[in-house]
Amino acid sequence: MASTENKPANKENTSNWNSIFNPRTGELLGRTASSWALILLFYLVFYCFLAGMFALTMWVLLLSLDDYVPRYRDRVPFPGLVIRPESLDITFNKSDPLKYAQYVQHLxxxxxxxxxxxxxxxxDCNRGEYFLQDNTEDMAKKACRFKRSFLSLCSGLSDTNFGYSEGKPCVLLKMNRKDSPISMQYFPxxxxxxxxxxxYYGKKAHENYTQPLVAVKLLLTREDYNKELSVECRVEGSDLRNNDDRDKFLGRVTFRIKVVE
Known part of the structure; x- marks a missing residue:
């Protein structure tokens, strides 16, 4: 009885094994060694061809690019506006250097x-004139000086704490701003x-270019301390956008500042 019951199981195991490898014909998963070799060779050649086509396409594309001149110059994006220290929520205690040290170090x-x-x-460029260099043979462009000393009281030279120790902090902007109820002093x-x-001719051509800055010294008084004050800075100029409700950082930036006594 036991021998009769084991026969179907043995036949089933043999059948499953033969479906993977057939020792009589030498087939693996229904294919001979030569068949598997041809398939692997086909896919090897196929993927090498795809890789070669991709490399050729990228090579041709790179040949059409110029490191100094953008390929498409029909539309220049509107500038954004950022501040330094890189924080939209500046809070510190003017009596505790550790509370404002991170802002001073960042500046x-x-x-x-x-x-x-x-x-x-x-x-040393002429003020009030665009520094045009389109007709120069040298692709590397020269840059105008913007010395740190131009920022005067917000340069960190005469006051290494940038006004934070006296509760009149400096904030650096890359563009000019509008009027505000808070009394401010501007440099330049x-x-x-x-x-x-x-x-600006780009990173490649203008290697030594440093973005011009505007420093704003917030002349806060004791009445302004311990309050969260909101300041909005805008870029102003012809054909510049600074009032797009869909992008709060296009041509403007809003930050909060709070000085604690």
């Missing part, structure tokens, strides 16, 4: 490229950026 690090020794490499004066820093 100091950011302004290293604006040190006078670094800016001596650049040109009137918060203007001179034409000589434009146009």
């Amino acid at each position: 100091e690090s950011f302004l290293q490229r604006y040190n006078d020794t670094e800016q001596e490499k650049n040109e 004066s009137e918060g203007r950026i001179d034409k000589m820093y434009f146009p």
